[in-house]
Amino acid sequence: MKHDYVHELAAREILLHPGDLGSGEAGQVFGTVLGSCVAITLWHPQRQFGCICHFLLPMQPASGGDGRYAPTAFAMMQRELAARQVPLRQCVAKVFGGGRMFDQSPVLDIGARNVAAARALLAQAGLVPAATHVGGGYRHLYFDVDSGDVWVKGDGNGDDEGDSFL
Template sequence: MKQIPFSSLAEREIFLNPGDLGVGCRHEVFGTLLGSCVAITLWHPTRKLGCICHFILPADAAGARERRAGGRYGESAFALMQAELLRNGVRPSECIAKIFGGGRMFGAGFLINDIGERNITMARKVVQQAGLAIAAEHVGSDGYRRLYFDVATGDVWLKFDWIDSDQKDVVL
C-alpha cells in the first residue's frame, strides 16, 4: 500500500460532521472522525465519483421518521446516498462499498445496547440489501477512527486509536 501523509490529505479535506453526507468527484477528499458512528463510502471506479455518509444511529425511532429524515440514521443516510448517486448519473449497483467505525467508546464494560455494534449491523444490512459486496471494512473494537476518503482513487486512509492503550496508532 502506498503511503500518503495524513497532512497532505488534510490540506484538501472537506470535513463531515455526524449526520453529514458528501458527494464529489476526482479532486475531493472527505474526512471525518468516527466513534460509535459509522461511515459508508460508495465509489464508482470509472466515473471517479464517490459518496460518503456519517450516520449516528442505525434507524429513526418509530413514528418520528417524517419529522427527522436525513443523514443522522443509517437507513435514511444510505437512501440519500443512493439518490445522490442516481442524480449524478451513477447506478449505486456499480459502486464499490466500504464501511468504517462503530467503535466502543467506553470499553467492553458497556456492551449493553452497544450502539456501535448496532450501527455496524445496519451498515452491513443496507449495503447488502442494495446488492453490493463490502469491499473493505474496519469496524468495532475499543477506539475511534480518523479517516479520509480520496474520491480520485476510492482509497480510504484510516488511523485507528485505541482507548486506554499505549499502543501506537495504525495507519491502513
Template structure:
C-alpha cells in the same frame, strides 16, 4: 488543487475527483462509495441505526441520501466500490456501535452494494480520509498506529 471536506456526525458528502473527505468516528459508522469509472463518490457519518428518511444522523436516512445521488448521476449500486468503517465501542456505547454496524451491513445488502472492505468494531476512535481521485481510504486508529490504506 484538492477540496478538503470534514464530516461531522450526521453529515454527508457526495462529490467528484479532486475531493478528499475526512471524518472522525467512535461508535458512529461511515460508508464510503466510489465509482471507479466516473471517479465520483461519497461518504456518510451516521450516529444511529434508525431509518428516519433523509436524515443523515440515521443509517437509513444516510442511505436515502446515497440513493438520491445515484439516481441523480444515473449510476447503480453495483458499480461502486463500497467500504464500511467505525462502530468502535466507546465506554457504555457498545450496543449502539454494534447496532450501527449491523444496520450498515443490512442496508448495503438490501440495496445491492458490494462491500469490498470493512474496518469495524473494537474499541476507540478511527480517523478516515477518503480520496475521490483514487478511491483509497486511509484509516488511523487511536491506538497510535499510523494511517493505513483500506484498498
C-alpha cells in the same frame, strides 16, 4: 512517501460532521472522525465519483429522520448517485467505525448495532463491502475520491490495526 500523501489529503479535506453526507468527483477528499458512528463510502471507479455518509444511529424514529440515522443516510447516498446517473451496483462500498466507546453490554453496544445496520443496508442493495475497519475505538479517516482509497488512523483496536489504506 505515505506520510506526504496523508498530509496532501489533510490539506484538501472537506470535513463531515455527524449526520452529514458528502459527494463529489475526483479531486475531492472527505474526512471525518468516528467513534460509535459509522461511515459508508460508495465509489464508482470509472466515473471517479464518490459518496460518504456519517450516521449516528442504526434506526430512524417513526416520525422520519435525517442523515443521523442509517436508513435515511443511505437513502440520501442513493439519491446523490441517481441524480448523477451513477449505478449503485457498480460502486465499491466500504464501511468504517462502529467503535465500542463505552463499557456496554453487547445488546446496548451502539457501535456494533451501527455496523450491523450498514452491512444490512448494503446487502439489501446487493453490495458487499470491499473493505471494513470497524469495532475497537475511535478513528479518523480520509476518503480520496480520485482513487476510492480511504486512509484510516485508528486506535489500533479495530479489525485492522493502526493506520491503514483501504
